Amino acid sequence: MTIFRCAGCRQPLTSEVVAGEPLRGPERPAAHEVVSPRMAAGTFKVNFDASLLILHPGDVPGTAPHPDARRLAGCCGVAGQDGPNLVCSGCGIEVATKESDCWTDNLVALILAVTDETKVL
Ligand SMILES: [Zn+2]
Numbered sequence: 001m002t003i004f005r006c007a008g009c010r011q012p013l014t015s016e017v018v019a020g021e022p023l024r025g026p027e028r029p030a031a032h033e034v035v036s037p038r039m040a041a042g043t044f045k046v047n048f049d050a051s052l053l054i055l056h057p058g059d060v061p062g063t064a065p066h067p068d069a070r071r072l073a074g075c076c077g078v079a080g081q082d083g084p085n086l087v088c089s090g091c092g093i094e095v096a097t098k099e100s101d102c103w104t105d106n107l108v109a110l111i112l113a114v115t116d117e118t119k120v121l
């Protein structure tokens with residue numbers, strides 16, 4: 001198991017997670033609906049260029065919504081097309097982008113450059 005922490009203040013950002021594979025490919029809903037999460041709860045996948053960690057939206061308890069409401073724009077959820085929209089709830093730095101809208105994917109992308117990895121048994 002691994003916990004990813006904020007590199008700024010060391011607060012845990014994620015739950016205990018393990019490497020896994022996405023439940024499906026990149027997908028956007030055909031109609032006005034929110035697709036199921038890309039990743040199963042408790043799992044993560046590093047993206048193609050190793051800059052982002054893709055997670056289930058429920059696996060980032062150490063984050064908080066961005067204070068700038070423009071980052072949180074969305075219809076049924078948050079679109080995540082205007083830059084990072086989740087901050088570390090400890091120190092406030094931008095740490096991730098959540099997509100959960102009716103025309104986007106459904107995932108959280110944690111920015112690896114601002115996180116530290118801690119192995120837990
Ligand atoms: Zn909608």
Ligand SMILES: [Zn+2]
Pocket residue numbers: 006007008009010011088089090091092093
């Ligand atoms: Zn922090």
